[in-house]
Amino acid sequence: MNFTKVFKAFPVIEGQKIRLRPLRLEDAPELLAYYSNENVYRYLDWNGPETLEKSYEIIKDWNKGYMDGWIIRFAIADKATDELIGTIFLSEFEGARAEIGYELSEAYWRRGMMSEAIREVLGLGFNQLGLVRIQALVSDENTASAEMLKRFNFKAEGCLRKYECHGVTGECRDMWVYSLLNTEFEN
DSSP, X not given: OOGGGTOSXXXXXXXXXXXXXXXXXXXXXXXXXXXXXXXXXXXXXXXXOSSHHHHXXXXXXXXXXXXXXXXXXXXXXXXXXXXXXXXXXXXXXXXXXXXXXXXXXXGGTTSSHHHHHHHHHHHIIIXXXXXXXXXXEEETTOHHHHHHHHHTTOEEEEEEEEEEEOTTTOXXXXXXXXXXXXXXXXO
């Protein structure tokens, strides 16, 4: 997707509790810190960066991905401090479809911050990028993420058996496909 046709610059979205903004190299220590928590990376297909240097590389890669049009990945920052507490993204653009993904520092769980981030990114995807469908792949065991998506009217479409294999452990997991259509999104 050519984001520059839609945005003059990387969008910044102000919420009540959060700010969605570009990732910065200065975010690398926070990225490394929250990815060091197994509870954060447990259901992902990788364990996150293992060093500060890897954190810098990942931030550079995600930011380059925006310029190359394959991902728009936002830093989720605590609005009060501007500290990085997670990320949320749209990727896998195909026609009028994209995939949403996210992770959040455990210290900020159950505060409504991820709900706010998801709502804002869904709005951006449907209203500004003109998407018709946004989907998510959720590990069979990740019931918290599945419940979060259901609150936004995402529908479970089916299970992809042994679909995703972990980049470190090699363990293959069943993944559920959830989708939301633009006609079902409630701003």
